[in-house]
Amino acid sequence: MTALAELTADCRARLKPSQVITEPAELRTYECDGLSSYRSTPGVVVLAESTDDIAYVVGRCAALGVPFVARGSGTGLSGGALPRTDGVLIVTSRLNRIVHLAPDDERAVVEPGVINANLTSAAAPHGYYYAPDPSSQQVCSIGGNVAENSGGAHCLKYGFTAHHVTGLEVVMPDGSTEQFGGMAPDPVGYDVVGAVVGSEGTLGVVTEVTVRLLRTPQSVQTVLAAFRTIEAAGDAVSAIIAAGVLPAAIELMDALAIEAAEAAVHPNYPAGAGAVLIVELDGPSCEVVAQLADVERLCLSAQAFDIRIADGEAERGLIWKGRKSAFAAVGRISPDYIVQDGVIPRTALAEVLQAIDDVAAEAGLRVANVFHAGDGNLHPLVLFDESQGETERAEAVSNRIIELCLEHGGSITGEHGVGHDKVVHMGKMFSPVDLDVMQLVRCAFDPAGISNPGKVFPTPRLCGERPGRRSGAHPLQQAGVADVF
Amino acid sequence: MSSDLFRPTSIERLGEMLATASGDGRTVGIRGAGSKETWGAAGVEPDVVLSTRGLDRIVEHAAGDLVITVEAGVALAEVQRTVGSAGQWLALDPPEPGATVGGVIATAATGPRRLRFGTPRDLLIGITVVLADGTVARSGGKVVKNVAGYDLGKLFTGSFGTLGVIAECTFRLHPRPPALRVVTTSTDDPSAALQAVTKTGAEPTAAEWDGSTLTTVFESIESAAEQQADWVVGAIGGDAGSALPPGFGARPWEGMAVGLKLTHRIGAMCEALAVLARALPDAVVRAHVGSGVVLAGVDPGALAALESLRSSIAGLGGQVVVACAPDDVKRDVDVWGPVRGLAVMRRLKEQFDPDGLMCPGRFVVTP
Ligand SMILES: Cc1cc2nc3c(=O)[nH]c(=O)nc-3n(C[C@H](O)[C@H](O)[C@H](O)COP(=O)(O)OP(=O)(O)OC[C@H]3O[C@@H](n4cnc5c(N)ncnc54)[C@H](O)[C@@H]3O)c2cc1C
Numbered sequence: 001m002t003a004l005a006e007l008t009a010d011c012r013a014r015l016k017p018s019q020v021i022t023e024p025a026e027l028r029t030y031e032c033d034g035l036s037s038y039r040s041t042p043g044v045v046v047l048a049e050s051t052d053d054i055a056y057v058v059g060r061c062a063a064l065g066v067p068f069v070a071r072g073s074g075t076g077l078s079g080g081a082l083p084r085t086d087g088v089l090i091v092t093s094r095l096n097r098i099v100h101l102a103p104d105d106e107r108a109v110v111e112p113g114v115i116n117a118n119l120t121s122a123a124a125p126h127g128y129y130y131a132p133d134p135s136s137q138q139v140c141s142i143g144g145n146v147a148e149n150s151g152g153a154h155c156l157k158y159g160f161t162a163h164h165v166t167g168l169e170v171v172m173p174d175g176s177t178e179q180f181g182g183m184a185p186d187p188v189g190y191d192v193v194g195a196v197v198g199s200e201g202t203l204g205v206v207t208e209v210t211v212r213l214l215r216t217p218q219s220v221q222t223v224l225a226a227f228r229t230i231e232a233a234g235d236a237v238s239a240i241i242a243a244g245v246l247p248a249a250i251e252l253m254d255a256l257a258i259e260a261a262e263a264a265v266h267p268n269y270p271a272g273a274g275a276v277l278i279v280e281l282d283g284p285s286c287e288v289v290a291q292l293a294d295v296e297r298l299c300l301s302a303q304a305f306d307i308r309i310a311d312g313e314a315e316r317g318l319i320w321k322g323r324k325s326a327f328a329a330v331g332r333i334s335p336d337y338i339v340q341d342g343v344i345p346r347t348a349l350a351e352v353l354q355a356i357d358d359v360a361a362e363a364g365l366r367v368a369n370v371f372h373a374g375d376g377n378l379h380p381l382v383l384f385d386e387s388q389g390e391t392e393r394a395e396a397v398s399n400r401i402i403e404l405c406l407e408h409g410g411s412i413t414g415e416h417g418v419g420h421d422k423v424v425h426m427g428k429m430f431s432p433v434d435l436d437v438m439q440l441v442r443c444a445f446d447p448a449g450i451s452n453p454g455k456v457f458p459t460p461r462l463c464g465e466r467p468g469r470r471s472g473a474h475p476l477q478q479a480g481v482a483d484v485f
Numbered sequence: 486m487s488s489d490l491f492r493p494t495s496i497e498r499l500g501e502m503l504a505t506a507s508g509d510g511r512t513v514g515i516r517g518a519g520s521k522e523t524w525g526a527a528g529v530e531p532d533v534v535l536s537t538r539g540l541d542r543i544v545e546h547a548a549g550d551l552v553i554t555v556e557a558g559v560a561l562a563e564v565q566r567t568v569g570s571a572g573q574w575l576a577l578d579p580p581e582p583g584a585t586v587g588g589v590i591a592t593a594a595t596g597p598r599r600l601r602f603g604t605p606r607d608l609l610i611g612i613t614v615v616l617a618d619g620t621v622a623r624s625g626g627k628v629v630k631n632v633a634g635y636d637l638g639k640l641f642t643g644s645f646g647t648l649g650v651i652a653e654c655t656f657r658l659h660p661r662p663p664a665l666r667v668v669t670t671s672t673d674d675p676s677a678a679l680q681a682v683t684k685t686g687a688e689p690t691a692a693e694w695d696g697s698t699l700t701t702v703f704e705s706i707e708s709a710a711e712q713q714a715d716w717v718v719g720a721i722g723g724d725a726g727s728a729l730p731p732g733f734g735a736r737p738w739e740g741m742a743v744g745l746k747l748t749h750r751i752g753a754m755c756e757a758l759a760v761l762a763r764a765l766p767d768a769v770v771r772a773h774v775g776s777g778v779v780l781a782g783v784d785p786g787a788l789a790a791l792e793s794l795r796s797s798i799a800g801l802g803g804q805v806v807v808a809c810a811p812d813d814v815k816r817d818v819d820v821w822g823p824v825r826g827l828a829v830m831r832r833l834k835e836q837f838d839p840d841g842l843m844c845p846g847r848f849v850v851t852p
Contacts, residue, residue, distance in 0.1 A: 104752030194639025218686030
């Protein structure tokens, strides 16, 4: 019997029949995450219903040397939850209880399968909300958010998932269960919570999350400003930041993205716009009123030709709907597309957008731009038609965009993660030594390398070997200058 | 102190020095400005002391991007001067005079504005570290949003030098608000008072209580700071002004032998203060209201009550740490108390510093 077969038999003996999936047709559901260009049939899928279930499965994986991959809602866009044919996929969707809602403590304790938006819905009646708001918030899980350190439009002011997680329960890759942090701030010891958030499932399976809840702001104002050109919109962004205004969100969409959004959800953005900015301000009403006037003025001086301020929740919702559905909407104007996720220093915005235009034009492809302009997080959507043999060219454009980000001092990913997709880019952003040192963390958690192996790092390190360690006498010692200290 | 002193002036040199020292099996202590020498466990005297003061360059202030990169030996105050000229600030305000950036990060030191801006981990976006064996490595970057690779910055923040040396840091900056309004209100229930404040819709950047007076701080544009101060006076009374009271944000243990730091569930502040008052009636208390942190200055004798205080505070979800004390006092007590996840922390320590050379004895995981 193979190790996987043995593991499957163990799971069947221990769990309910409905929790263990081996039927090929059913396995297909789990072949890929939101990045459907990579597919692989999982060896077996386990639908966990408790931390104990996960501890059991992971413990068996450790004993049998079987790799495991955790999966939340499968909306990830970097192939992070791409399963392994020789391994088990542990799905957390059934772990969807809000364990404890404690508005007085400004915390909630949730299971990993809780849907992001459901947490805010539960907290709202108490006057609180959960700040990180990925566009996928109606479906993505908090566990997935933790693994990816997900962001969202409002992260400009409020930070990412990492800033909002204060405690974790983790089933370690050896099957033991550990707790880190909790409801109180500043837990004693190393910031293990900070290390696990954003580790993309490579340090074990998160089975419980303690998050911060924020008080719902007194006032929220959403501005939609339309510009003839994307450069003008970019100038407005710089002007707003330079004026010392810190909006909750500044989102930018270019003409192509607007066209797609109009086709899909009819947000009724101003006609003839080369770009729209969505600026949201929140906080005490007195502050928001003053900042709103600033933002209007700055947009006007950057040649905005139409400025709308959302009147009520319905209008606000419509403005955001256009933005939040932009990825899917692009499907209306192109048979295929690649969603890229890269970061540049905000001041390089105009230059990089121009360069992206040039790269796209050269390849004869269109790129739609939707992005978190406030923090320089680009989401260029490379449009192509597979049936016309454009796939390779599109991938080349998409890769070139990442290189542009790096050339401008940015990052290969702002929120979608490295996963499987960007492993190849890691070595362009970090030196081999950097990557080796990061993997010391991996060695502390998962020396056998069975937790989501092959993701994030291009080359797994053998635990026990020292990064960049010199053997023999150091050159300084040999030169006799070692005692200059 | 009889240890040898290193004072590298570049990260490269620092790496070389540590490689040599570790090759000789020598233990290393790290010193910035020395403003927190009494923090952490007493530790053992290291063979060599590494001063970060030679790492004193401001590498880059990208004002338009609200980002700064500095070497670890730069004083926090100098960072504030540099970015202040562009109307910005690094939103960290621990009060220790002269403190270096490296020291602030290594101890995760915070001040009153943590209420709004969080703790050092929240503002650090990139880090260069040097491990015991001289390996120089980087994580994070120069952009605020970045999820590529593991975040070593978080692990090194608050590690008290025991994983390696923090050599260079990149921070997210914030615009410096133009106006300041301060309301001082006398109250013996600061928790309820702050709740009443936030119910008005006001969003203070800090809320500090010194045992009798709650100071709520508003930093914003003039009209909004003014308006929020008015709301506060309306809600809980007190005096509004435009200057911080003397001693604002100072540690309660200044001039005392021992400092304690208590944490608690935010909603349990009232109980935490009551527990503290019962256990240590003579403590000088300052609280970061709304953050879940209470600081106290006490006499060494008070440490007799430490363990019972710990068990009461544990019931409120928090912990009690002896933040600072003279070495001879610290040697007789458990400075850090119980630690959640200790086994994993030990494994991290073994990976980063397998020979246990870095700041031995200073932190929870070192023997
Ligand atoms: C239309 C659309 C819009 C999006 N918008 C945004 C956005 O605005 N911002 C943003 O940041 N992302 C966005 N995403 C990406 C995605 O939604 C996020 O990465 C999300 O956090 C993934 O959650 P999930 O539950 O779907 O995780 P999955 O895709 O199931 O898994 C993601 C990763 O997390 C790991 N993982 C999942 N659960 C656990 C666990 N319990 N323990 C350990 N590891 C685990 C997996 O192994 C995998 O590596 C978007 C995706 C789509 C499809």
